[in-house]
Each structure stands twice: as structure tokens, then as C-alpha cells.
Amino acid sequence: MWNLMVVEDEPIVRMGLRYMIHWENLNVCWKAEASNGEEALGILADEDIHIVMTDIRMPGMDGLALADEIKRRNPSIALIFLSSYDNFPYVKEAVRLGAVNYLHKPTMDEREVEETLQKAVEQLERTMQCQPPQLMEEKINAFLLSLLDKYTYPARIIVPELLEEPYRSRGVWLTTFRVRDDAASGVAETDRMKFLSIRCVIDEYASREWGGFVFHRNHREIIWLAPAVAGTGAEGKEARDAYVDKLRQRVFELLNVPLVISCSSVYGRLDQIPKAYLEAELNCPANQQFHSLHVRLAKEYVDRHLLEDVSLAKVAETIAISPSYLSRIFLKEVGESFSDYVIRNKTEYSKKLLRETNLKVYEIAEKLGYTNPHYFSKLFKERVGMTPLEYRNQ
Template identity: 50%
Template sequence: MWNLLVVEDETIVRLGLRYMLDWDGLGISWKAEAANGQEALKALAHEDIHIVMTDIRMPGMDGLELARRIKEQYSGVQIIFFSSFEDFPYVKEAVRIGVVDYLHKPTMDAEEIAAALKKATAALEQLHQEPVPQAYTDKDRDHLVQLLLEAEVLPPDWAERWQRLGLEAIYGQGYQLAVLRMAENETAEPQTALARFMSFRYFLEEYTSREWGGILLSREHKELVWLLPLDGGKAEAGAMQAYLDQLEQSLFKMLGIRLAYSYSMIHRRAEELPEAYRGAASREPVSGGKLSGIIRLATAYIDEHLLEDVTLARTAEQIHVSVSHLSRLFLKETGQHFNEYVTAKKMLLARKLLRDSNRKVYEVAEELGYANPHYFSKLFKDDTGLTPLEFRNQ
């Protein structure tokens, strides 16, 4: 049996969750409860906990901070979040750093919760049957690369860790490094700025590490560092520039965000990583241009309210311009009509939801504001060439 800790400040939610499922049938023991992050850490210190289900918003220590503490102190513990729509950018970031799944708190049902728990127990079974050293996780691999990027003096064990993490097999023939930023990043509200950066990051992940290989690292929600291996023609002279030109065009077309970038020379040795990063970061960024203040405000509003009913009229009202002026300016500067832009952003988010969660297609459609799942599937296929199920199963 796997031991479960549930962290939720509302007693009624904990009670409802406790009697919602056949825990024995899932092979899970409801071991402990906590009302906040501090209580949860105490329970983890005294109980043998394998799975933690936690709300993201709680008094005192929130779920994100709790997840970080758990990953630092109890790396094998599997974490599941339940949250509300407004927490989406933060939850997705947590998922990316090692949370098993997240559930929409107001609508989660027994089937969806059971599916998330099965993902957690499957990960635990694999971990216990085939113990994998912590050094082999993506998190530690990324951590080592982050460390080397800024190192004044390389750690004494860096070469052994580089080899053991498999990085020598990836970058042994050489690499090239790019620093990627948003050309316009003047949004006043921190939460809106973070949501916009997350959209920027998710999009780049689709077109860099997933399409062309390498590692993409986020640095303080301000810039991304892409480490591209010299392998099979990648990172050859001129290839990085061609990739970045394609990336800049796609990013602007899909999200209305201009890319500012700089990149290093080709390097052959791992110990040259700090030099490669300093060289790229010190260069004057190349940018495809900037959007006007009106369109920056409009796209920021869309980012913040993407899961709501975002319309041209409502956006125009919020940024205090006429509908006709916003419509004309939007098409002129982005090359897309307003509705095309919103749909493209929703389809990008749909790809993330389909890939990173067990939600049914109609649930993803509803979350994105489409009452008709068949219409959502048509839009998705127009955008990707695949139906949602085909995309998930590929």
C-alpha cells in the first residue's frame, strides 16, 4: 500500500475527498491530513508518505512552496495539485518541475482523481522496481547546466557528474548556446507578466528542445537559455540563425510576441559553457521589432483572461480604444485577425493540456471555453493536422 497525505485547509473538502474513492481498491492508504504547508512538512517528517495531494492556495505556506520543499527533502514523493482556473500559470510551472498532475478543484470527480493517483502509483512502482539515482533526473541535469553557465570556477566533481548524467553523450561533439527573451516585457502587473512569460516559454519548448533537440532552461522568469547539440547537422554554421529566424516568425504569428535573441559561437568542450553563456549574453540582442503599446496591452489582456470569454469588444473596452481601431491595428501588427490570434493561443494551450494531463477531450474543450467538443476538435485539427486523441496518442 502506498501512503497518502492530503493537504487542504477546508475540512469539508478533505472529508469529501476521503469518502469519494475506494482507496483500498487503488492500493492507497489515507495516512495523514494537514491544513497547511507547515503541518504537511511535520507529517512528512513523522510518517512514511509516498503521495501528497495538496491545494495550491492555503494560508501561510502555499502549495507551490510546499512542493518545492518536498522535492528538495523527499525526492521520491509524488505530488498532485488541485486548484482553480486562476492558478493555471503557477500550477503548470509546478507540473513542469515534477508534480504528477493537477486537478480542477471545483469540478474534479472520482474518475479524474483516480486517474491522477494511478499515475502517481505507476511512477512509484517504477521508482521502487528500478531505482534511478537522483543524478539521472532531468531536474538535476538542468541544475548542473545552470550551475556551469554562471560558474567562475568549475566545481571539482563537474566532469564526473556531466558524464554520469549522460550530457557527454549529447554534447560531446559540440554545442551552441542561445539566450532568448521577449522583445517587449513592460507589463506592469507581475502576475500578468509571469503568465505572459509562461506562454512564451511553453511555445519555445514546442519549437526548440522538442523539434530540434537540446535543453531549454528558464532563468528567473526573464530569459531562456537554449543549449543545442552539434549532432547530425544541428548547430552547424548558420543552422542556429536559421532556427531562430523560423522561431521568431512562428512566435510572432502565434502569440504576437517579438523574440529578442543572441547566441554563441560553436563550442566543443563542456568546460567552455560559462564562456559560451557570457559571450551570448553580452551580445546586442537581435529583434524582429516591437508591437505598439495598444497591441501589447491587448495581448497581455488576452494572456491573463485566456480561459475566460475573451472577445474583441471586451478587450477594446479594457484598454480604452474603439473596437474598429483595435481590429485594424491588431491585423496590421500581428498579421492575424483578433479571433485567429486567440484561437491560436488556445490551441497551443490545448496541446499542453492534452500532453500533460489525463483530462478527456471534452473537459479540455470546456476549460478553454468551447461548449461544443466537436467544434473544438475541428479547430484543433485545423491547427495541428491531428485530432486531439491522435495528438495525445502519438
């Protein structure tokens, strides 16, 4: 079902359109309506919209300005324009923006609206077929990674399976996998191909017998987020431990790669996934070559004190090692420097605040422990490629 949003400042026109045709028969869901362009952009930020039918002449942001912004944010959205004016410049601009059709409100009828919707659906189906699969995979991977940290946890779950059974009532748990350090080749391309092979094996066997989602962080760590109850009906700690061991053995048999594995217990709510991930990180056996105890403690400290002025010296003092040693082992085991790790996490949280709150930039900087908002904006632009305000307005 394709989601439709109608943007029209006259309520009577919106009502007339809503009851003019049977939208569901065209595989279209009347998802949302807005009375102006600004309201429509707010809805687009929160809802998954595929088709926008918008009036051209509206107070404030008009339909053409709205369409320009929509195309900049998401070029795959199908646009349909409405207007009371049979005006050639409007038609010309609609064509430039790639509109599906330009409907003249005083003369349009049920058949014309239906044909336009059918054309929009056909356009969307072609677009989805042409979309590179890796782009969708990267989007889902980024979303699943955002679930792992309370500072980046999303306002909306975009993977519908997570809102269904068995996740909804039985809970979730997760497992982390890494190639043991002494099994790494030291050649980046070789290690990357090995990593992809491991991920494919885990994904194939986990999804086939238990279920869940397999994703990765920077091609260094594989995370398996699973329902508490397997597709086969298995449940309980004993069953989970046995299945994880089975996965470990399968990877070793097929690829001759030893893995370091750590699991969480079951958590009843999706918003507790960050706790599950932290538990898995801290549960890693000390005698296995994963993150060392000191690195795990340093990451835990950063996660718990992200909204403060976190420094390498302060963390090193807390976990009783020298700053230089912590800096060296952190870079080796995590793959980025301690300061880059802190800045990346603060940046991700600031992106969430920019998307989901009305806090001013200086307030966000202050909240993240930056006393100088200009320095915060500079760091943000270096990592995101745009200023905080540009990111919020995109």
C-alpha cells in the first residue's frame, strides 16, 4: 500500500477529494493531510509518505516551493499538483519538477484522479525496482545501529517486523560477533571479504532457524538482534546459548574463522535494546580477545557520561590506567581514536536532537557539554558536511 499525503489549504477540497474515490482499490492509503507547506514538511519528517498531492497556491510556502524541498529530500516521492488556475507557467514548472500530473480543480473528475493515481503507483513501482539494493540495505543497517544507543534511539521504528510478534510481547536479545584478533590477516581488503562472508553465514542460519536481524558496525562487529522466542518455538537461556554456539561452530567449519561472541539477556521492550547491547559488550569473557577490559570500561564511561565534557585524561583516571596507554589500545581495538569516538557519538545524538526537538543550536551544544557553540558547529560540519541548521532544515 502506497501512502498518500494531500496538502490543501481549503478543508472542503480535502474532504471532497477524500470521498471522491476508493483509494484502497488503487493500492493507495490516505495517510495524512496538511493545510500548508510547512505543516506538510513536518509530517514528511515523521511519516513514510510515497505520494504528495498538493495545491499550488497556498499561504506561506506554496506548492511549488514545497515540491522543490520534497525533491531535494526524497526524489522518489511522486508529486501531483492541484490548482484552480489553468496557468501555463504553473504547468511548465510542474513538468520541470517531474510531476505525475497537473489537475485543474474546477474540471477534474473521478476518472482523471484515478488515472493520475494509477500513473503515480506505476512510477513508484518502477522507481523501487531500479533502486540499488545496497542503498536500502545501508539504510536499514544504519537504522538498526541507531537502536543500540539511548542517545541515537529513533523516535519511530521504520522496520515494521519489530512491531509485530514475537518481538512485541516476548522481548528481544542480542549477540555480538567479532573475528578474534589473532585470526585477522592484517590486510584490510582480505579482512573485509572475510567479514562479509561471516556475516552472510550468520545471517543465513540465524534467519532460517531462529529469526531476527543481522547487521554490522564499520565492518568490524556483527550484531544479531533476535526475538526471545525462535521461529521453531525454542526459548530460554539454555536454548539461546546452544544456538549461539551452533552459529560459532558453523562459521568455524565453513570459513575456519574463530569468533569472539557475547550475548545479552532478554529485554521486554524495544527501547531497552541499548541496555542489551551494553550488557553484551560488558559480558564478553575476559580471556577472549575482544575489547580489553579497559577499553570496555572506557566505552561504558563515555556512554554513561556523553552529555558531559568527556576527556581521555578523565576516563583514564577513572579506570586507573595512563592516558597514553588508553589512547593506544583504544585506537587499536576500536579502530578510531578516543576523541573521534566521543565526537562521533555526540554528533549522532545532536542529529537526533535537531530532528526531534526545537532546541536551538546553542542549547544543543550546551546539552552536549560544549561551552562554545561555534566549536560545536565546526565539529558538526566537519563530520556531517553541513551546519546544524542546514541539517535541521534539509
